[in-house]
Amino acid sequence: MTADARRTTAHATGRPGDESPFALGLLLRRAHWRAAAVMTEALRPLGVELRHFAVLIVLMDRGPTVQRDLAAETGSDKAGIMRVVDDLERKGLAVRKSVPGDRRARAVEITPRGRELFEAAHVAAEPLAERLAAGLGAGDRERLTELLTRIAYPADDEM
Template identity: 80%
Template sequence: MSADVPQTTASRATDRPGDTSPFALGLLLRRAHWRAAAVMAEALRPLDIELRHFAVLIVLVDGGSVVQRDLAAATGSDKAGVMRVVDDLERKGLAVRKAVPGDRRVRAVEITPQGIELFDAAHAAAVPLAERLVAELGPGEPEQLTDLLTRFAYPAGGEA
């Protein structure tokens, strides 16, 4: 059976600078995500919310009243996870569930004025931390990085 396995001299996949393996970009993006998530979690900690809560608040600020199943899709979470987050946000007075006219089974979620206030406070708290996150980049590079990542995450053809 070992004769069927092709032998290769390819390097092992890492996220180290200069790695040319086909997995290097994905691993590097994962490491960048971990670093950015840690910095943003630091900004949110004093506000007593987590990134998963903030992800839902972003969708609510952007979309207004959002059906729970759409929140799951928009945040990349499963339905049960979104339900727990919405439960947390309701307990904190940051969001409310409301009935959807014409369908008793469906609930929409809306951000409260207190939720908007917290959303704004989170942005204010994140500014110095976000600046620290890109401190190693040169003039114009933070904007260039944002542009490249945006095009990477949202390709023109719409494929995932």
């Protein structure tokens, strides 16, 4: 690379106006941090953390799920998912059950109390989610959701 090319190449700063190849990822990371902080604030009064809620989301969506699949779906490791499921069991929000035909596998299932908490979390999160999106104009929230969906779930699934 020539000295002229180095001078004209944008470097990652993570600040507004960053034109580097890292800019989109850095903005997504910062937006994630803000969204996670809002969701954490909504979940705190309910006595759960975002990592717990992530498992409840999977259980509500997929039904009873083996721990290895929970780990994959939530981006956790085996030990981490075991701690989260232990916490959920202690709180009465989920239970482990044997998987027919597989002595070693255990499926995790959400309890009625877990379903109630899941619904309560959505109610608690609504005003905070509105605050998170307060700086967006008419139609911006829907457009942002559409664009992020296309990034997160690419049609050709290259990743």
